[in-house]
Amino acid sequence: MVEPAPQHASLRTIMTTTITFPLAGKTFRQRATQEPAWVRRSLIGLALVFLTLFLFVPLISVFYEAFKKGVEVYVAAITDPDAVSAIKLTLLVAAIAVPLNLIFGIAAAWAIAKFEFRGKNLLITLIDLPFSVSPVVSGLIYVLVFGLQGWLGPWLAEHDIKIIFAVPGIVLATVFVTVPFIARELIPLMQAQGTEEEEAAVVLGASGWQTFYHVTLPNIKWGLLYGSILCNARAMGEFGAVSVVSGHIRGSTNTMPLHVEILYNEYNFAAAFAVASLLALLALVTLALKTLIEFRNKQHQKQRGLE
Amino acid sequence: MSSFKQYSILPGFNLALGFTLLYLSLIVLIPLSAAFIRTAELTWPEFWSIATTPRVLASYRLTFGASFAAATVNAFFGLLVAWVLVRYHFPGKKIVDALVDLPFALPTAVAGIALTALYAGNGWIGQFLEPLGIKVAFTPLGIFVALTFIGLPFVVRTVQPVLEDIEAELEEAAATLGANRWQTFTRVIFPALYPALMTGFALAFARAIGEYGSVIFIAGNMPMISEITPLLIITKLEQYDYAGATALSVVMLVISFALLLIINLLQWWSRRRSMQA
Numbered sequence: 001m002v003e004p005a006p007q008h009a010s011l012r013t014i015m016t017t018t019i020t021f022p023l024a025g026k027t028f029r030q031r032a033t034q035e036p037a038w039v040r041r042s043l044i045g046l047a048l049v050f051l052t053l054f055l056f057v058p059l060i061s062v063f064y065e066a067f068k069k070g071v072e073v074y075v076a077a078i079t080d081p082d083a084v085s086a087i088k089l090t091l092l093v094a095a096i097a098v099p100l101n102l103i104f105g106i107a108a109a110w111a112i113a114k115f116e117f118r119g120k121n122l123l124i125t126l127i128d129l130p131f132s133v134s135p136v137v138s139g140l141i142y143v144l145v146f147g148l149q150g151w152l153g154p155w156l157a158e159h160d161i162k163i164i165f166a167v168p169g170i171v172l173a174t175v176f177v178t179v180p181f182i183a184r185e186l187i188p189l190m191q192a193q194g195t196e197e198e199e200a201a202v203v204l205g206a207s208g209w210q211t212f213y214h215v216t217l218p219n220i221k222w223g224l225l226y227g228s229i230l231c232n233a234r235a236m237g238e239f240g241a242v243s244v245v246s247g248h249i250r251g252s253t254n255t256m257p258l259h260v261e262i263l264y265n266e267y268n269f270a271a272a273f274a275v276a277s278l279l280a281l282l283a284l285v286t287l288a289l290k291t292l293i294e295f296r297n298k299q300h301q302k303q304r305g306l307e
Numbered sequence: 308m309s310s311f312k313q314y315s316i317l318p319g320f321n322l323a324l325g326f327t328l329l330y331l332s333l334i335v336l337i338p339l340s341a342a343f344i345r346t347a348e349l350t351w352p353e354f355w356s357i358a359t360t361p362r363v364l365a366s367y368r369l370t371f372g373a374s375f376a377a378a379t380v381n382a383f384f385g386l387l388v389a390w391v392l393v394r395y396h397f398p399g400k401k402i403v404d405a406l407v408d409l410p411f412a413l414p415t416a417v418a419g420i421a422l423t424a425l426y427a428g429n430g431w432i433g434q435f436l437e438p439l440g441i442k443v444a445f446t447p448l449g450i451f452v453a454l455t456f457i458g459l460p461f462v463v464r465t466v467q468p469v470l471e472d473i474e475a476e477l478e479e480a481a482a483t484l485g486a487n488r489w490q491t492f493t494r495v496i497f498p499a500l501y502p503a504l505m506t507g508f509a510l511a512f513a514r515a516i517g518e519y520g521s522v523i524f525i526a527g528n529m530p531m532i533s534e535i536t537p538l539l540i541i542t543k544l545e546q547y548d549y550a551g552a553t554a555l556s557v558v559m560l561v562i563s564f565a566l567l568l569i570i571n572l573l574q575w576w577s578r579r580r581s582m583q584a
Binding site: 032044114128141176230260261290 | 310313334391395452455479
């Protein structure tokens with residue numbers, strides 16, 4: 001029996017109305033805009049099976065393989081001098097690449113979000129360009145510029161400056177692949193915030209830097225952190241581009257992902273997975289921080305909506 | 308200046324734009340142009356013969372075929388995962404939602420060795436497939452598996468927001484007009500998702516074509532059989548065949564730029580479609 005609905009009730013009220021079957025003694029609800037329970041359960045099941053096979057099992061297997069031969073083997077693998085130097089180099093590269101792209105991201109977002117000028121869309125496309133270039137090609141183009149056969153190669157050799165097969169080349173290739181991360185996070189954020197607050201600050205007599213520091217920065221700090229975290233994960237994990245320019249010299253131009261490759265190719269699986277597990281941990285921390293910031297933003301938006 | 312830029316009282320435009328252009332030129336544009344300028348040193352027949360040897364053609368077929376297959380599987384399962392995450396509730400949903408981005412965050416080399424270990428003949432998954440006569444690791448099938456892994460988040464993350472924004476009224480209207488759930492899905496919901504789904508597919512496809520790190524471990528890397536184009540570029544580079552490596556990288560770059568254009572058009576279409584709805 002369907003409860004009589006008042007005439008002015010919205011469609012939604014009618015469709016969520018409880019349908020009671022007095023004879024069967026059962027009450028159940030089914031919204032006309034929802035799938036039957038068995039469909040829901042099978043779709044959830046199928047999605048989870050797919051994600052388990054393609055995401056969760058590979059993730060778990062990294063840690064399983066890393067600890068398979070015991071904790072001592074694990075500790076020995078990550079405290080090996082070559083591993084330690086790879087970890088140091090990876091941290092160094094990220095410590096240079098992330099701040100550079102942070103400054104770039106702020107400058108690009110300031111120009112694009114706060115001003116109207118011709119060619120803006122082209123500029124945004126150019127900033128996104130490194131995302132669509134194969135990592136291998138990203139490395140190769142630096143070899144073409146700085147390598148011995150490259151444009152600047154002979155001049156660099158004359159002055160005894162090494163860029164390719166040395167740390168500067170690794171830094172450059174990493175900067176290239178991570179250029180868009182922070183900029184593309186900040187541009188939509190700063191566009192959405194508009195220019196009124198900054199204009200008010202300038203009218204009240206603040207200088208450009210004061211305006212940026214006291215007005216813009218507090219508004220974008222979370223976006224800045226979000227972009228930096230993603231940028232950092234890619235910078236530490238980049239493999240293809242770095243592999244082309246590194247020269248794979250153990251203990252000197254090996255980053256963590258390259259060290260994983262060398263150990264793996266030597267059939268030293270336990271050690272390879274031990275170093276890989278550190279990178280997997282980095283990925284998990286990245287995802288946790290990312291989720292935390294997204295959650296915080298949602299709460300913040302809700303609060304603003306209530307005010 | 309006035310025709311180029313609208314007047315604003317905010318300072319710092321010249322500094323910000325100047326730095327942006329300088330940085331982009333030094334880091335991105337000049338190095339990228341090097342590939343094209345170096346290739347221009349070749350004559351057209353030379354370029355053509357490098358870019359179309361049987362081994363190179365085999366690598367294109369493999370790269371594009373495996374990328375297309377992986378992107379197709381991702382389109383289907385990506386839509387399913389997005390649907391389940393937006394519409395249903397189940398325990399652990401928040402963790403699953405966060406972990407969908409794992410392929411973005413996990414270094415490709417780690418993904419590569421993990422998948423290889425899983426799908427090798429004695430691996431957790433491989434041991435069940437091997438008796439069935441299905442070899443995954445060190446075959447083109449392995450490349451497909453790796454590319455499916457790295458492309459997984461693209462479709463989910465492009466479809467998810469669009470699905471969240473679909474207004475319940477549309478589905479209610481369909482239901483009151485007598486449509487069952489399947490009809491509502493195919494005639495009302497799917498057309499609204501289609502542009503986003505295509506965008507996600509194109510993004511996954513574009514990413515798969517250039518992928519290197521996760522593939523080389525699982526591929527086996529046999530010339531003509533399981534050798535992808537990015538690996539062929541590295542091989543040529545290691546043999547000091549700079550002209551060959553550069554020519555192939557130009558082929559890849561041209562394809563990437565064409566895909567970038569298509570993706571931008573798709574995103575424009577997707578935005579227009581969602582504004583109409």
